[in-house]
Amino acid sequence: MAKPAPKKKTPAKKAPAKKVKPAPKKSAKPAPKKAAPKKTAKPAPKKVAKPAKKAAPKKTAKPAPKKVVKPAPKAPVVKPAAPKPAVKPVEAKPVTPAAPAPAAPAPAPAKPQAQAAPKKPTFKVGEQIVYPAHGVGRITNIEEQEIAGVRLELYIVDFEKEKLRLKVPTNRAEQKGMRRLADRALIEHAMKVIRGRARIKRTMWSRRAQEYDAKINSGDIIAVAEVVRDLYRSDRQPEQSYSERQLFEQALMRFARELAAVRKVDDDQCVKELEDYLAKNAKRGAATEKDGDDQAEEAA
Numbered sequence: 001m002a003k004p005a006p007k008k009k010t011p012a013k014k015a016p017a018k019k020v021k022p023a024p025k026k027s028a029k030p031a032p033k034k035a036a037p038k039k040t041a042k043p044a045p046k047k048v049a050k051p052a053k054k055a056a057p058k059k060t061a062k063p064a065p066k067k068v069v070k071p072a073p074k075a076p077v078v079k080p081a082a083p084k085p086a087v088k089p090v091e092a093k094p095v096t097p098a099a100p101a102p103a104a105p106a107p108a109p110a111k112p113q114a115q116a117a118p119k120k121p122t123f124k125v126g127e128q129i130v131y132p133a134h135g136v137g138r139i140t141n142i143e144e145q146e147i148a149g150v151r152l153e154l155y156i157v158d159f160e161k162e163k164l165r166l167k168v169p170t171n172r173a174e175q176k177g178m179r180r181l182a183d184r185a186l187i188e189h190a191m192k193v194i195r196g197r198a199r200i201k202r203t204m205w206s207r208r209a210q211e212y213d214a215k216i217n218s219g220d221i222i223a224v225a226e227v228v229r230d231l232y233r234s235d236r237q238p239e240q241s242y243s244e245r246q247l248f249e250q251a252l253m254r255f256a257r258e259l260a261a262v263r264k265v266d267d268d269q270c271v272k273e274l275e276d277y278l279a280k281n282a283k284r285g286a287a288t289e290k291d292g293d294d295q296a297e298e299a300a
Helices: 184-195 205-216 221-231 242-263 267-281 293-299
Strands: 128-131 135-147 150-159 164-169
Touching (some): 128 150, 135 242, 221 242
Antiparallel strands (some): 128 135, 150 164
């Protein structure tokens, strides 16, 4: 085959060359040379030789404990038993029959216990007595009554002035403070107390009034005489309060009734006699006591 003819190359048009401005020349300053630091060689660390490890102590094998063989116990030596003596036969003795024991005596019949005799009454019917809270009274009867299923023997005591009747068990009359009339010797001692100097405590009136009332109702004629002595006021002395006057009249009447019963006279006659006795013989003064010490010393 025939080869195609080669195409002719047309020369390419050259582009206009651009003018290139020359770059400004920089004056290159020489860079300061830094001195390179000298490397100092570090001394190599000395190796400290470690002490060699001690060898572990060798374990010594302990000798095994020797077993002590105990000797076998010896068999006890048995001694031959001694021959027993021959027993002689005992001849049987005839047994005599025992005599019969005597019969025990029959127990005696128990004696009935004697019942305690009832206590006789201390006071008699018709007798005059002093009861602490009411003064002089008369026993009019002794009777038995059943109270709450209990049989009691009672004194029947009448107080004529108060128009009062009192029933007192006979077995508790003395515990209640019931007593007989004072004898003449005791009356004379009480009159001496009235004639003495008044003893007035330095306490509040309310407390003293309670003490006076307790003395009046104590049943003791000497205590009643002390109240009459301490509360008496003469005409020359200041007047009493209402409560003081009441306690004085109550004590005076209680003392006069017992005095009249002992002397067997009228009550009003004894009241007048006591007032005259106080006006003539009573020692009035400013004697006082703190707690009864002065009175106790004078009595001693």
